[in-house]
Amino acid sequence: MGDPERPTPLPRGPLQGLADLNEVVSEHQAEIPTFVRGLIVGAFVGAAIAGSRLFRRWRRRSRRAPSDEGPGGA
Helix, strand or coil, X not given: CCCCCCCCCCXXXXXXXXXXXXXXXXXXXXXXXXXXXXXXXXHHHHHHHHHHHXXXXXXXXXXXXXXXXXXXEC
16 A cells, blocks of 8 residues: 555546646746747637537436436436
């Protein structure tokens, strides 16, 4: 197992990852071309939109009662 005296790290969320990315990009801003910074931002925006859509779809399905499903199941 692990060291009993060493605390278990807390799970990191996506916002912490964005904060870390922002820190790295700001430290190396002169070295990273504007195009690459734009790609990074675009990737995160796209991931946020896709994740939101998947979450809404999952939530909508989880709210359905089994009796609401048609004769073929889901």
